């Protein structure tokens with residue numbers, strides 16, 4: 001690979017263009033090689049550290065003594081301020097001991113029987129969407145099929161109907177896409193305009209969940225809302241605000257990630273038909289294929305931590321209070337950990353990707369994402385559909401969530417189905 005002619009001080013990972021163009025790998029190869037613990041200056045603001053090697057990112061995820069999650073996972077905070085207002089309340093933005101107590105509550109949401117409901121819901125929706133794909137000879141996978149994954153999951157986790165689930169997924173899509181012209185942003189927007197748009201859509205999501213609290217308060221069921229309404233943390237019920245924050249965490253954590261991961265995987269399958277044919281022959285590879293899709297897409301590009309005290313990473317001193325970012329998308333392509341990292345290998349094993357994070361905050365929905373993506377692959381294989389790219393791919397304007405927002409596919413043929421059907 002040709003390394004770009006860039007000097008480390010010129011690299012600014014907050015510049016979105018390379019991410020939106022899908023051209024960030026050379027940048028990270030450079031950083032891993034020359035500045036694996038990189039101080040990213042931010043014009044007119046505080047800078048941050050960027051970790052790009054697999055071993056440093058994995059170690060940082062597990063260094064709960066020195067690195068705090070309370071600043072939230074995304075650079076720049078949320079809503080109207082630089083401080084994440086979810087700090088200490090939302091699972092992903094809390095530290096020990098609060099995190100342990102919240103996580104115990106949330107584990108009940110991710111129980112095996114809920115996972116089976118997710119499987120059933122997603123399967124029905126994917127079958128319908130793949131039927132439409134075959135009937136119409138093509139589709140925009142990003143909008144016509146990928147979104148059915150989180151919709152099915154939301155129906156099962158929150159016990160809501162299809163329309164409500166679709167509305168929630170639409171809201172979280174707009175929230176994560178708050179800087180993307182496709183979702184109403186303009187290049188003339190100031191940071192304040194962007195924050196305002198983010199704040200408005202976040203308020204709509206809170207309203208969605210506040211309505212659900214009102215509906216369910218009298219007769220809480222065994223779904224997400226019911227579990228949070230009846231939960232006790234330290235002998236106290238959760239406040240309504242805490243309930244809303246954690247519903248938001250599940251919705252945002254699950255909706256965008258699984259669907260954008262599906263898009264990245266499908267873009268790869270569409271450019272290389274041999275992959276699906278191999279899966280049809282060897283359905284036992286579905287699990288590793290999903291793992292490779294999750295590594296390949298590295299949908300959650302990075303997470304943020306804040307140093308609680310002076311600490312050393314690599315040979316670099318990190319000052320107390322400084323921000324440290326853990327770049328999954330770089331760690332997942334570190335050749336030291338992944339031989340032929342730039343080859344999509346659906347039988348890759350071992351595959352110690354960090355797309356779900358690691359340590360105490362490791363994605364609590366990982367097994368659900370795994371189910372959603374497995375069902376997708378299994379149903380595509382069962383339908384015997386072959387497809388190819390039918391137009392340009394468009395990517396989300398974000399350096400935090402890496403996503404494909406337009407993925408036009410055309411059916412290029414059908415394969416005789418094998419009758420082997422795991423789902």
Ligand code: HEM
Nearest residue numbers: 091092253254257258261303355356357361363364365369
């Ligand atoms: C391919 C799909 C997914 C990816 C790439 C992904 C990625 C991640 C990552 C990197 C973290 C760790 C954040 C940190 O350490 O700060 C995380 C945590 C979390 N994820 Fe996922 N996620 C996925 C699917 C899901 C799903 C399907 C759900 C729910 C339905 C979900 C809900 C959550 C929640 C609630 C947390 C917070 C866990 C904690 O802080 O203890 N995620 N996810």
